[in-house]
Amino acid sequence: xxxxxxxxxxxxxxxxxxxxxxxxxxxxxxxxxxxxxxxxxxxxxxxxxxxxxxxxxxxxxxxxxxxxxxxxxxxxxxxxxxxxxxxxxxxxxxxxxxxxxxxxxxxxxxxxxxxxxxxxxxxxxxxxxxxxxxxxxxxxxxxxxxxxxxxxxxxxxxxxxxxxxx
Amino acid sequence: xxxxxxxxxxxxxxxxxxxxxxxxxxxxxxxxxxxxxxxxxxxxxxxxxxxxxxxxxxxxxxxxxxxxxxxxxxxxxxxxxxxxxxxxxxxxxxxxxxxxxxxxxxxxxxxxxxxxxxxxxxxxxxxxxxxxxxxxxxxxxxxxxxxxxxxxxxxxxxxxxxxxxxxxxxxxxxxxxxxxxxxxxxxxxxxxxxxxxxxxxxxxxxxxxx
Numbered sequence: 001x002x003x004x005x006x007x008x009x010x011x012x013x014x015x016x017x018x019x020x021x022x023x024x025x026x027x028x029x030x031x032x033x034x035x036x037x038x039x040x041x042x043x044x045x046x047x048x049x050x051x052x053x054x055x056x057x058x059x060x061x062x063x064x065x066x067x068x069x070x071x072x073x074x075x076x077x078x079x080x081x082x083x084x085x086x087x088x089x090x091x092x093x094x095x096x097x098x099x100x101x102x103x104x105x106x107x108x109x110x111x112x113x114x115x116x117x118x119x120x121x122x123x124x125x126x127x128x129x130x131x132x133x134x135x136x137x138x139x140x141x142x143x144x145x146x147x148x149x150x151x152x153x154x155x156x157x158x159x160x161x162x163x164x165x166x
Numbered sequence: 167x168x169x170x171x172x173x174x175x176x177x178x179x180x181x182x183x184x185x186x187x188x189x190x191x192x193x194x195x196x197x198x199x200x201x202x203x204x205x206x207x208x209x210x211x212x213x214x215x216x217x218x219x220x221x222x223x224x225x226x227x228x229x230x231x232x233x234x235x236x237x238x239x240x241x242x243x244x245x246x247x248x249x250x251x252x253x254x255x256x257x258x259x260x261x262x263x264x265x266x267x268x269x270x271x272x273x274x275x276x277x278x279x280x281x282x283x284x285x286x287x288x289x290x291x292x293x294x295x296x297x298x299x300x301x302x303x304x305x306x307x308x309x310x311x312x313x314x315x316x317x318x319x320x321x322x323x324x325x326x327x328x329x330x331x332x333x334x335x336x337x338x339x340x341x342x343x344x345x346x347x348x349x350x351x352x353x354x355x356x357x358x359x360x361x362x363x364x365x366x367x368x369x370x371x372x373x374x375x376x
């Protein structure tokens with residue numbers, strides 16, 4: 001990757017780092033795992049950036065890569081998690097270590113999202129980000145009708161879970 | 167209890183502010199990328215070394231026995247036959263493994279597709295390699311057990327098959343059992359488990375919810 005592209009990538013990445021944090025928080029309950037997924041997502045984004053044609057919004061493309069990476073990471077989860085220290089990089093990314101900024105209701109929401117299936121997590125995350133049904137269908141690969149039906153169920157599930165927690 | 171819409175609003179407000187304090191600079195990015203490359207290479211090398219070492223061991227021991235028992239034509243021909251049968255499998259094995267890794271690490275980015283397509287492609291690639299590996303193992307295990315029994319016989323640790331078939335047969339079966347257990351554990355960890363998990367997500371996505 002040349003210098004210009006690298007700078008462009010950094011600019012795009014910094015504008016949307018929140019997406020990676022939100023995906024990590026939704027898919028991983030353990031901080032070590034969050035660090036692992038965070039690193040993997042950044043690495044996958046960097047590897048695929050040259051192929052990004054700007055036909056879609058950067059955030060949409062980023063969500064695709066981040067969600068794919070998180071879901072594929074989950075399939076490797078059964079392997080013994082390598083608990084090696086993840087170096088000083090993550091001391092600089094404090095928010096990935098301990099999401100202390102999260103207010104209680106958001107913490108509860110993340111906890112509730114964590115109980116959903118991998119694909120439901122992706123759908124609700126995109127919905128919360130105010131993506132349209134069509135966009136959600138495009139990112140996940142399921143039909144628009146399927147998205148809307150699933151969303152009704154997911155919202156109901158989450159509301160029930162949150163009701164029990166409040 | 168807040169309504170879902172209120173939760174969504176609060177989500178937007180908090181998530182917008184929460185990550186703005188962190189700026190990724192070039193140094194951090196380089197560290198992350200280096201660490202990612204290292205991890206990826208480690209994973210590939212672990213598998214390549216284990217599998218490569220095993221294949222090298224087979225060729226090396228067979229070559230050793232051809233030289234060591236030069237003149238014993240029956241034994242030499244058996245060793246040469248095994249090598250000749252094994253070479254095409256090694257080549258296909260390496261080719262399939264390389265193709266799988268190449269697609270996975272391709273810069274064009276498999277992960278930039280939608281989730282369903284990515285999962286389907288990953289499943290297909292891993293499954294194809296797994297099917298081939300299973301066929302390879304069916305050939306590999308009897309060969310290896312046969313070689314071990316032959317080695318023990320050649321070094322007079324067990325009597326010849328003509329004198330007494332039982333010791334040779336027992337050695338063959340014990341090693342076959344050990345291989346089957348090792349292959350079963352490896353397949354569960356590297357193939358069956360991940361394939362089942364991926365298939366679960368794919369099936370869930372294909373489910374007709376209407």
